[in-house]
Amino acid sequence: MRAEFFWGASTSAHQVEGNNHNDWSEWEAANAERLAKEASRQEAWLHIWPEVEDQATNPDNYRSGQAADHYNQYPKDLELAAGLGLNAYRFSVEWSRIEPQPGIFDEAAIEHYRQMVREARKQGMEPFVTMWHFTLPLWLRDQGGWHGRHAAEYFERYARKLAESLPEVKYWIILNEPTIYVGLGYLRGDWPPEHKNAFLAYRALRQLASAHRRAYRAIKTVNHDAQAGSAHQQVYFDPRPADFINHLSVSLHDYLFNRWFINRIRKEQDFIGVNYYLHEFVNLIVSGNTAGPQSDLNWQLYPVGLEYCLAGLKRYNKPLIVTESGLADKNDTHRSWYITESLAAIERAQTGGADVRGYFYWSLIDNFEWDKGFWPRFGLIEVDYRTQKRRLRPSAKVYSSLIKQKRAQ
Numbered sequence: 080m081r082a083e084f085f086w087g088a089s090t091s092a093h094q095v096e097g098n099n100h101n102d103w104s105e106w107e108a109a110n111a112e113r114l115a116k117e118a119s120r121q122e123a124w125l126h127i128w129p130e131v132e133d134q135a136t137n138p139d140n141y142r143s144g145q146a147a148d149h150y151n152q153y154p155k156d157l158e159l160a161a162g163l164g165l166n167a168y169r170f171s172v173e174w175s176r177i178e179p180q181p182g183i184f185d186e187a188a189i190e191h192y193r194q195m196v197r198e199a200r201k202q203g204m205e206p207f208v209t210m211w212h213f214t215l216p217l218w219l220r221d222q223g224g225w226h227g228r229h230a231a232e233y234f235e236r237y238a239r240k241l242a243e244s245l246p247e248v249k250y251w252i253i254l255n256e257p258t259i260y261v262g263l264g265y266l267r268g269d270w271p272p273e274h275k276n277a278f279l280a281y282r283a284l285r286q287l288a289s290a291h292r293r294a295y296r297a298i299k300t301v302n303h304d305a306q307a308g309s310a311h312q313q314v315y316f317d318p319r320p321a322d323f324i325n326h327l328s329v330s331l332h333d334y335l336f337n338r339w340f341i342n343r344i345r346k347e348q349d350f351i352g353v354n355y356y357l358h359e360f361v362n363l364i365v366s367g368n369t370a371g372p373q374s375d376l377n378w379q380l381y382p383v384g385l386e387y388c389l390a391g392l393k394r395y396n397k398p399l400i401v402t403e404s405g406l407a408d409k410n411d412t413h414r415s416w417y418i419t420e421s422l423a424a425i426e427r428a429q430t431g432g433a434d435v436r437g438y439f440y441w442s443l444i445d446n447f448e449w450d451k452g453f454w455p456r457f458g459l460i461e462v463d464y465r466t467q468k469r470r471l472r473p474s475a476k477v478y479s480s481l482i483k484q485k486r487a488q
């Protein structure tokens with residue numbers, strides 16, 4: 080693999096920091112009881128259910144609260160990451176901390192993230208900083224969030240402030256998975272702001288695309304050398320049976336889900352961030368897929384799909400960075416295999432001409448999995464939420480030795 084490849088892992092602020100006060104924390108307070116009640120109906124079919132039932136039916140599971148206390152424990156977490164041989168760390172800054180009131184910036188919060196950036200560098204890791212990973216300050220939620228009239232302008236102001244205040248950041252991830260956010264928050268209504276409205280969904284998507292473009296230009300004006308892109312969920316759609324109609328349907332799914340947003344920001348990106356988790360069979364429509372090994376969330380584990388998704392993005396002629404890929408695997412049964420196969424998939428994509436510059440496992444430490452709460456365990460590092468103790472999972476050591484091996488090649 081190329082010498083300057085980034086070997087990383089990712090997290091996001093709300094999922095690990097603890098003590099956030101934003102639209103999600105308020106949504107959790109309002110919905111924790113309901114989610115705990117619904118869990119037995121919605122999740123009892125999961126193979127891991129007997130092991131997680133107590134947690135999943137407890138409302139506390141659905142309140143992010145102290146989370147993994149990464150806000151305070153990050154020096155230790157970064158040290159563990161560096162000890163594994165990672166040379167990059169992706170994390171997000173929390174908009175509600177940085178801009179608690181419209182246009183009023185909290186310099187102490189900014190200083191906190193400046194220290195994180197410095198600590199990552201000190202530990203030999205390149206910081207990749209995400210500006211927005213799903214959460215909104217309450218003042219923006221109250222103005223309609225992403226479908227409100229001025230969301231993109233507000234985001235531009237925030238992005239400019241970040242670029243000015245953190246000039247040492249070289250890699251910015253502007254938005255995380257806008258399509259997933261809009262799908263779950265505006266079409267399915269499972270996430271805040273709980274809409275099921277295609278018109279609002281379209282408006283939110285357009286604002287997000289405009290927010291990305293404005294932020295990109297602001298970053299480049301402040302620091303021309305910075306590299307910026309967004310992270311996009313990419314699903315590998317697989318025609319089954321592979322007949323003409325299903326191929327056509329896959330092209331449509333691929334266009335709408337994987338490429339529509341990227342096309343909207345085509346000129347305003349230095350790289351494309353790829354988040355890969357899902358392999359879906361398409362028989363006219365997405366028809367689900369539970370063949371083969373599965374994660375604790377019963378997502379089919381198909382690392383080969385990463386190669387195909389990367390190959391599909393070659394058309395943009397941009398560097399590609401796998402900004403997330405991982406699995407919920409409490410007992411660490413599949414993680415080592417999954418990481419090994421994902422790296423092999425990347426190598427094959429590179430051989431096929433895709434310019435892949437990095438791989439970030441999701442996630443560095445166990446975290447709060449949005450409306451599923453704490454029970455799904457994605458971390459290379461296990462967190463005991465009672466004591467906040469960290470423990471390396473065996474797969475972390477496997478990832479570490481793969482990095483050492485490949486860096487020596």
Ligand code: BGC
Nearest residue numbers: 091255256259354403441448
């Ligand atoms: C998101 C993460 C999430 C992960 C696993 C991605 O869609 O960016 O926040 O934890 O998937 O579901």
